[in-house]
Amino acid sequence: MxxxxxxxxxxxxxxxxxxxxxxxxxxxxxxxxxxxxxxxxxxxxxxxxxxxxxxxxxxxxxxxxxxxxxxxxxxxxxxxxxxxxxxxxxxxxxxxxxxxxxxYFDNIAFDIYIEKELINHEKRKLYYICLICEDEGWILRKFALKMKEQLDKQGYKCSIQNVADPLADINHHVIYASCNPVISYNETFMITHIDSFNKLEFIKHQVKKVLMAICMSRETMEKLASYGVPREKLCYINPAQDGVIEPKKYILGIMHRTYNDHRKNEDILIDICKALDADYFVFKIMGSGWDHIVNVLRTMGFEVEYYNEFNYDTYTELIPSLDYYLFWGFDEGSMGYLDALRAGVETIVTPQGFHLDLKDGITYACRTIADFKKVLLMLQDKRKKIVQSVENWTWKNYVDKHLEVWNYLLGIEDDIYKNQHMYEDGIFSVLRLNV
Known part of the structure; x- marks a missing residue:
């Protein structure tokens, strides 16, 4: 026997x-x-x-x-x-x-380490995704709707329900709180934040029954791993932004009239603007004689709020609304410079006249057209870098990263490296059991 x-x-x-x-x-x-x-x-x-x-x-x-x-x-x-x-x-x-x-490899006497295997590593084609979202409010429901929108566009079958669907290839809980399976129907869930002991213990318990817990950040993923949640059951996918909000433009103020002798050097504004991106700057100009230049700027795509006559009440409202006060003349100084400083507005002006007699008055000192271009391009690049920081945090990329993780969990690893070095979250944050 x-x-x-x-x-x-x-x-x-x-x-x-x-x-x-x-x-x-x-x-x-x-x-x-x-x-x-x-x-x-x-x-x-x-x-x-x-x-x-x-x-x-x-x-x-x-x-x-x-x-x-x-x-x-x-x-x-x-x-x-x-x-x-x-x-x-x-x-x-x-x-x-x-x-x-x-x-020998499965007996308590020998205590040999056994490699873990994905229970659902079964080469199952991913087609139907059920998103579980009980919340009818704004944020979580938005996640579900945005994910469904992208999945529909890519030809997947997707539904939003209150409970898991046994027929789905993947059941994804938009928030971990709704995930309480007795047995797992190929389930994953998102973790927003863990700020209490009970929530942590809940995650530890639930993660035993699901394929993967998906955090929103590397920090939370690493923190949960340090608290004892199995690292191979954790990954992170950064959230998305809608991509509909336009970048905030710098409001540049010019508060003087033009003169026939060009003592204010107003013509250089067109030259300066040729180097700038109209998506990042808007001008507010008060003073007569700017009509031609304003028309040229608008043709170049710049937004210009122009007042060709001086009005004191309007002027006192305009000054505090500026991000930077501009002045490139060399005729002792600009009185508007004083009002800008009083309003706490930073300045991009020539270092001359009484401009120099105010401590901490000049934010950026410029003597030449090249100087003004350099400063404004620096500001433009600074803001552009901020805008570009979330450029790839789109709902399409958010869903694509989920699809990569889900395909891995179902055993489909053919294209697992295709986006390597493009980002660090998603599949590249998974501690894969076998490589």
Whole structure:
């Protein structure tokens, strides 16, 4: 009779009690390593026994030869492949021997590390995604609606429901609180933030039953891992923005009239603006004589709020609304410069006249057209960099990253590296079990 022993059946405890003949099955590296700890081995069993004969002075026999030895056996399977061990167990059951079969890689006595495997790694095609969202409010419902919109565009079947759908390829909970499965229907959930012990313990409990918990940031993912949530069950995908809000434009103020002798050098404004992006600047101009220049600027795409006559009340409202006060003349100074400073407005002006007599008055000192271009381009690039920081945080990319993770969980890894070095979240934040 052949009996397959379980993980809890401690080999050493049973050997002390019965001391049956001990056989190692396998003649490879794993078996040789096991011999260091199993000094009671009588035989080594292997299908290729005729080619090996003996190892460390111990005879190697074929499985069939065990039938000729009228003894009770402890047989320890020392072969790394779980699939091959399974096949050998089935073969041994067919032999006419009296033996207890122990799995060297799955017995409490040996405490060998076993690689984990994805339970749902089954090469299942991803088509139907069910989004679970109980919230009817703004933020979470928005996540669900935006995800569905993108999934629909890409040809996936997607529904938003209050509970998981057993027929779905993936059930994704928009918030972890709605995920409380008895058994998992290929479920994942999003984690917003964990700010209490009970929430942490809830996550630890629920993550055992789902395929993956998806955080919104690297920080939260790493924090949860440090708190004991299994790292292989965590990843993060940064949230998305709608891409509909236009960049805030710098409001540049010019508060003086033009003169026939061009003492204010007003014509250089067109030259300066040729170097700028109209998406990042708007002008507020008060003073007569700017009509032609204003028309040219508008033709160039710049927004211009123009007042061709001075009005004190309007002026006192305009000054505090500015981001920067501009003045490039060299005629002692601009009175508007004083009002801008009084309003706390930063200045881009020439370092001359009474401009120099005010401590901390000049934010950016410019003497030439090149100086003004340099300062304004620096401001433009500064804001553009801020805008571009979320350029790729779109709902399409957000959903695409989920699809990569979901496909991995279902065993579809053909294109897993196609976006490597493009971003660090999504599939590239998954601690993959096998690489």
């Amino acid at each position: 052949v009996k397959i022993m379980s993980y809890e059946d401690n080999f050493f405890d049973l050997y002390k009690t019965f001391q049956y003949q001990t056989v190692i099955y396998g003649a490879g590296v794993c078996a040789k390593r096991a011999l260091l700890y199993l000094n009671m081995v009588t035989f080594i069993c292997d299908r290729k026994a005729n080619e090996i004969n003996e190892i460390n002075g111990i005879s190697v026999v074929t499985p069939a030869m065990l039938e000729t030895i009228k003894e009770k056996f402890f047989i320890v399977l020392c072969i790394k492949s779980s699939q091959i061990r399974k096949e050998i167990k089935n073969e041994l059951k067919k032999l006419s021997i009296d033996a207890l079969i122990f799995d």
